[in-house]
Amino acid sequence: MKRIVLSLLGVVAISTSAWAQxxxxxxxxxxxxxxxxSQAEVDAALVAAPAAMRDQATVIKWKPDYTYDTxxxxxxxxxxxxxxxxPKQQPYMIECTVLGNLPRQxxxxxxxxxxxxxxxxxxxxxxxxxxxxxxxxxxxxxxxxPDKERARVHMTIAVPGATTASTGxxxxxxxxxxxxxxxGTTTAHLMTPGE
Numbered sequence: 530m531k532r533i534v535l536s537l538l539g540v541v542a543i544s545t546s547a548w549a550q551x552x553x554x555x556x557x558x559x560x561x562x563x564x565x566x567s568q569a570e571v572d573a574a575l576v577a578a579p580a581a582m583r584d585q586a587t588v589i590k591w592k593p594d595y596t597y598d599t600x601x602x603x604x605x606x607x608x609x610x611x612x613x614x615x616p617k618q619q620p621y622m623i624e625c626t627v628l629g630n631l632p633r634q635x636x637x638x639x640x641x642x643x644x645x646x647x648x649x650x651x652x653x654x655x656x657x658x659x660x661x662x663x664x665x666x667x668x669x670x671x672x673x674x675p676d677k678e679r680a681r682v683h684m685t686i687a688v689p690g691a692t693t694a695s696t697g698x699x700x701x702x703x704x705x706x707x708x709x710x711x712x713g714t715t716t717a718h719l720m721t722p723g724e
Contacts, residue, residue: 538554550654556584556585559587559601560585560602560603561601562600562601566590566598573611573623574590574600574623576623576672577609577624577625577670577671578625579607579615579668582605585607586607587599587602587603587608588600589610591610591612591615591638597631597635606629607626607628608630610623611623612638617641618641618673618697620676621675622673623672623673623676624669625670626667627664627667628666629663632661636654655714657717662689665688666688668684668687669685671684684721685718685719685724687718688709690713691711691713691717691719692713703722705722707719
């Protein structure tokens, strides 16, 4: 498993480098906004997106029932949204991940809205198998903080179910390499030093 993760990261790095060196010309323009969407909302949600993926990312807006409206339908697998001020979120919270993680995110938002009962509900869903798994190897990009001016960038890679035994990576924080947080659960993810 460790080799798979490292190989995946290597392929991404090589692919990005090859695309940049291939001189493919100007990238396509961003897709048009959906009717009723504002450019300001789209721009705000794209703050956490990697620059190379930003122009073609899908942008959504969460509704109070934790379904969403699409503000812009992108052409790549990245989706971005603003969670600022939602229950259990920081006052400023912008997030991007892959489209396949939207069911996981919707479940997170519904459970977090329970307030003090959220952790018990998360634990129960994990135990009874109803916890939606994120896509293995998918990246979650965050730009978060008390406000936009004091926001920090944070990135994790989802590895649901991963353990030290399955990956060879430690499950304790360390300053010299990647480690697994919440090992053995659907919430397991890779952390990098300093995060």
